[in-house]
Amino acid sequence: MNIATADSRLSEAEESGETIKDSAFMREALALAREAWAAGEVPVGAVVVKDGLIVGRGFNAPISGHDPSAHAEIRALRDAAQRLGNYRLAGCTLYVTIEPCAMCAGAIMHARIARLVYGAPDAKTGACGSVVDLFAEAKLNHHATVESGLLAGECGGLLSEFFAERRVQQKERRGED
């Protein structure tokens, strides 16, 4: 009885430690999303983590890179694969502020990411349940478990603020004409 209680307390402590770590990595992804905003890009950020260390970072940059595939997740996967010298990122976790699109979900599967953690859902392009759920498709061979909602308010809020600011700027520009 006592042992069982001690065990359950231990697992609770481990779980909360895991949550703290997850939040810390998502905050790194949020910092990258702010870098995207500073560069005039839609603010999305991502990090790849292996054995508790960040091995890849990326923020959204399709406009500046003249590259439709330069989403935060793709750039973080490329960064991690280069650093690890392996196109397969087995055992890695990808943290991203916004629900991945179909392209990024595909790349996550090809990279064999073990765990995907995203913040806010994306009603327009989300491919992890919002528009489609590619990870629920049994015919697609993937290795990732998917978790959502981590710091969702901050992750989604950043995006809403960005678009609100852009609408104001566009209105001002129209006013000047």
Ligand SMILES: [Zn+2]
């Ligand atoms: Zn994407």
